[in-house]
Amino acid sequence: MVTKATLKAVDGVSFDLARGEVLGLVGESGCGKSTTARLTLGQLPPSAGEVIFEGKTVPSSRTQQWRNLRRHMQMIYQDPLGALDRRLPIIEQIAEPYTIHGIGGSRAERREKAQALMLQVGLRPDQASSYPHELSGGQRQRVVIARALALEPRLLVCDEPVSALDVSIQAQVLNLLDDLRRKTGFSALFISHDLKVVRQMADRVAVMYLGRIVEEGPPEDVFHAPLHPYTQALVSAAPSIHGNRGRNRIVLSGDPPNPVNVPGGCPFHPRCPVAVVRCRTDVPSLSREGDRAVSCHLAGSAGGGGFSPAPHPKSKALEAV
Amino acid sequence: MTHSGKQTIFKPKQQDFLIDVRGLTVDFDIGNHYVRALHGVDLSIRRGETLGVVGESGCGKSITWLAVLGLLGGGAKVSGSARFDGQELVGLTPRQLTAFRGGRIALIFQDPASALNPVHRIGRQIAEALRLHRGLTGKAAKEEARRLLDRVGISNAAQRLNEYPHELSGGMNQRVMIAMALAGEPDLLIADEPTTALDATIQAQILDLLRDLQAETHMAMALISHDLGVIADMADRVSVMYAGRVIEEASAEALFERPAHPYTRGLIGALPDIDGPRHRLEAIPGAVPAPSALPPGCAFSDRCSHVETICHKGPPILGLVGGEDDHSAACVRLDAIEDQELNLASQPSKLVHQRAGLQEGVEA
Missing domain, CATH: 3.40.50.300 (P-loop containing nucleotide triphosphate hydrolases)
Incomplete structure (x- = not known):
C-alpha cells in the first residue's frame, strides 16, 4: 500500500465523541x-x-x-x-x-x-x-x-x-x-x-504524535500521571508560573521526524529517553484499560487493572538505547 | 500628576546597570498627528541578568527595544534616555548605532524563518554577522560559524552551513538565529518572543539553550514574552507593561507570588494552569485600548474592578509596594486592594461540577 511518496498525516486514528463532550x-x-x-x-x-x-x-x-x-x-x-x-x-x-x-x-x-x-x-x-x-x-x-x-x-x-x-x-x-x-x-x-x-x-484528552494517538484519558490523569514517555516530556515542558524553575524537566532531543519517513517500530523511539531494543522493531498498539489508553511497550499493564507509566528518564531504571 | 500621597516614589539605584532606559517615549506619525505609543518607560538590566518583559x-x-536600537524608522519620534554601558543611545545617528546593533546588543525574533534570508545559505548569513561584528572573513569566519552552530546544538554543523x-x-532556524546573535558576542541579548512559534518540546530546548549560553557568556537578556510561564521560568526580574507603560516591576518570585497591580493580578487569574483545581478563568473584561484612545488617568481604569474616581485623575507612577524595596507598581489604589487575595485557589471548582453534571445528563 505504502508507496514512496506517501505522507501518512494521520495513521489509524480512532476516537469517539459523546454528545456534549x-x-x-x-x-x-x-x-x-x-x-x-x-x-x-x-x-x-x-x-x-x-x-x-x-x-x-x-x-x-x-x-x-x-x-x-x-x-x-x-x-x-x-x-x-x-x-x-x-x-x-x-x-x-x-x-x-x-x-x-x-x-x-x-x-x-x-x-x-x-x-x-x-x-x-x-x-x-x-x-x-x-x-x-x-x-x-x-x-x-x-x-x-x-x-x-x-x-x-x-x-x-x-x-x-x-x-x-x-x-x-x-x-x-x-x-x-x-x-x-x-x-x-x-x-x-x-x-x-x-x-x-x-x-x-x-473532558477527555488524546495526545497525538506523528499521526497516531499515543495516549488518551481524562485530562487530570493524562496531565498529572502521564503514561507515555512523550506525554511525560510534553507535560514537563509546559512552562508554568507556579515555581517550576529547575524542576524535573524532560528535554527531548531532536525534532519530530518527517512524517514522510516515519521511523520503524515505535515512531517515537528515536527521541524517546527510555526506549529499549524492542521499541525499534515492534510498533506498539493503543491498548485500553478503563478510561485510559496508551501506546507504549514500557507502559505496561499493572497487575490489577490500569497501567503503570513508562519509567521516568531521570529514574534511570532502564538504559536508553 | 496625582498619586496617593503615602506612596513612596520608586527610585532605582543607579548601580551597575548594563542598560538603563528612563522616560522613553515614542510617538508615531500617523499623517496629521502623532500618537504616543510609549509614555515614559523605565527599564533597566544588570549584567548577566534576565529581565522578563x-x-x-x-x-x-x-517597541521599547526597537526604539532603543533606532529601528522604528522615520515615522517615529523617540525621546527620553537609554544608557547602554554609560553611552546614551537615544539620538545617535544610524551610523553610530550600527556599532551597537547586532554586536554588543543582539536581537532575536519570534519567527526565525522570516528573519533569515531565504535565498542565502545558513553559513553565509552567520559569516556576514561575523564579518560585520568581528571582522572575520574566509576560513576563519567559516570555522567560527561552524563552532557557533555546534554551540547552539545543531548536529552536523559543517553540513548545515551549506543548507x-x-x-x-x-x-533549528531559531538556533541559527541565536548563533547569529552570538556572532557579535553581545553583552545584551534582546529575545523577542523567541519560542512563541515553536512546539513545546522545542521551546524547552531553546529556553535551556538560552539559559546555558547566558551562564557561559554572562550576557544580560531582555526576554520579551506574552507567556507568563516562560517568563516565570527564565526571568530574574519582570517588568509588566500595559498600554505603553511599565505598570509593575519586581523580582520574578515576588511578581508571581504577590502580584500587586490589578492588571498583573488579572493576567495571572486569566491563565489556565496544568495543576490545581480547574476553575473558571478570570478574564479581564474589555480589550487593550488603542494608543490613540487611552482613558484619562490610569490606562487600565476602564477594565479594572478596583477603579475609583481618583484613578481618572492622572496616570499613576510607579510606587513601591508596601514593605518590599524591589517591587513597584503604578496604581494609586495599591493600599486599598493590597489585602484582597487573588481568589483563585479559594474558589470552588464550579466549572468541574457543572461539567460533570452536563455530561451525565447527556450520557444517561
Whole structure:
C-alpha cells in the first residue's frame, strides 16, 4: 500500500465523541491534529476508515448530503483574519451561513439574528459594519465564533482557537466557548498545542504524535500521571508560573521526524529517553484499560487493572538505547 | 500628576546597570498627528541578568527595544534616555548605532524563518554577522560559524552551513538565529518572543539553550514574552507593561507570588494552569485600548474592578509596594486592594461540577 511518496498525516486514528463532550487533541505541529480535524468534517477524503456523525457516514465529496451534515458541524480556526473575508463587513459574514443554507428568514431577519449573535459573543452593535482589519485579534475570533454558532451546530471543531490571542483575551474566548457550550450543548473537538488550555476545556484528552494517538484519558490523569514517555516530556515542558524553575524537566532531543519517513517500530523511539531494543522493531498498539489508553511497550499493564507509566528518564531504571 | 500621597516614589539605584532606559517615549506619525505609543518607560538590566518583559500585543514591549536600537524608522519620534554601558543611545545617528546593533546588543525574533534570508545559505548569513561584528572573513569566519552552530546544538554543523533556511525546522532556524546573535558576542541579548512559534518540546530546548549560553557568556537578556510561564521560568526580574507603560516591576518570585497591580493580578487569574483545581478563568473584561484612545488617568481604569474616581485623575507612577524595596507598581489604589487575595485557589471548582453534571445528563 505504502508507496514512496506517501505522507501518512494521520495513521489509524480512532476516537469517539459523546454528545456534549469536549475531546481535547494535543500534540506538536505536524502530528496530524489539524488533518484529523479536516477528516472529521469531511473536508478531506480518508485513505481508509470512516467518520460517523450521528449514525451517518460523513461523505468527503461535496454532495448535498455533506452540505446538510456540515450545517451541524462547524469549525473555528486559529487565524481568524485568514478565516474571514477582508472585504465584507463582519455582520454580513456572520449572517452568511443563513444565506448559504437558505434559512433564517428575510434579509432583515438574518441581520437581526446576526446582531443577536454578535451580542452573544461579546461584540458591540456598532461594530457590525466593521471590516476584519478594523478589529482586534480577540474580536475577530469572536466573529468567527459567532459565524460558527449561527447554525447552532452540534459539533464544533476548534483548531487552536486561542493560540493567536493575548492572555486576557484568551481567557475571555475560553470562557465564552464554555458558556456557549453549556447553553447550546455542542460537542467539540478541541485542538491545541497548549496543554493548559486543553485541560481547561476538555473532558477527555488524546495526545497525538506523528499521526497516531499515543495516549488518551481524562485530562487530570493524562496531565498529572502521564503514561507515555512523550506525554511525560510534553507535560514537563509546559512552562508554568507556579515555581517550576529547575524542576524535573524532560528535554527531548531532536525534532519530530518527517512524517514522510516515519521511523520503524515505535515512531517515537528515536527521541524517546527510555526506549529499549524492542521499541525499534515492534510498533506498539493503543491498548485500553478503563478510561485510559496508551501506546507504549514500557507502559505496561499493572497487575490489577490500569497501567503503570513508562519509567521516568531521570529514574534511570532502564538504559536508553 | 496625582498619586496617593503615602506612596513612596520608586527610585532605582543607579548601580551597575548594563542598560538603563528612563522616560522613553515614542510617538508615531500617523499623517496629521502623532500618537504616543510609549509614555515614559523605565527599564533597566544588570549584567548577566534576565529581565522578563510581559504584556499583551500593543503594550509596547517590543517597541521599547526597537526604539532603543533606532529601528522604528522615520515615522517615529523617540525621546527620553537609554544608557547602554554609560553611552546614551537615544539620538545617535544610524551610523553610530550600527556599532551597537547586532554586536554588543543582539536581537532575536519570534519567527526565525522570516528573519533569515531565504535565498542565502545558513553559513553565509552567520559569516556576514561575523564579518560585520568581528571582522572575520574566509576560513576563519567559516570555522567560527561552524563552532557557533555546534554551540547552539545543531548536529552536523559543517553540513548545515551549506543548507538554506527552508531545509531546517523552526527550532533549528531559531538556533541559527541565536548563533547569529552570538556572532557579535553581545553583552545584551534582546529575545523577542523567541519560542512563541515553536512546539513545546522545542521551546524547552531553546529556553535551556538560552539559559546555558547566558551562564557561559554572562550576557544580560531582555526576554520579551506574552507567556507568563516562560517568563516565570527564565526571568530574574519582570517588568509588566500595559498600554505603553511599565505598570509593575519586581523580582520574578515576588511578581508571581504577590502580584500587586490589578492588571498583573488579572493576567495571572486569566491563565489556565496544568495543576490545581480547574476553575473558571478570570478574564479581564474589555480589550487593550488603542494608543490613540487611552482613558484619562490610569490606562487600565476602564477594565479594572478596583477603579475609583481618583484613578481618572492622572496616570499613576510607579510606587513601591508596601514593605518590599524591589517591587513597584503604578496604581494609586495599591493600599486599598493590597489585602484582597487573588481568589483563585479559594474558589470552588464550579466549572468541574457543572461539567460533570452536563455530561451525565447527556450520557444517561
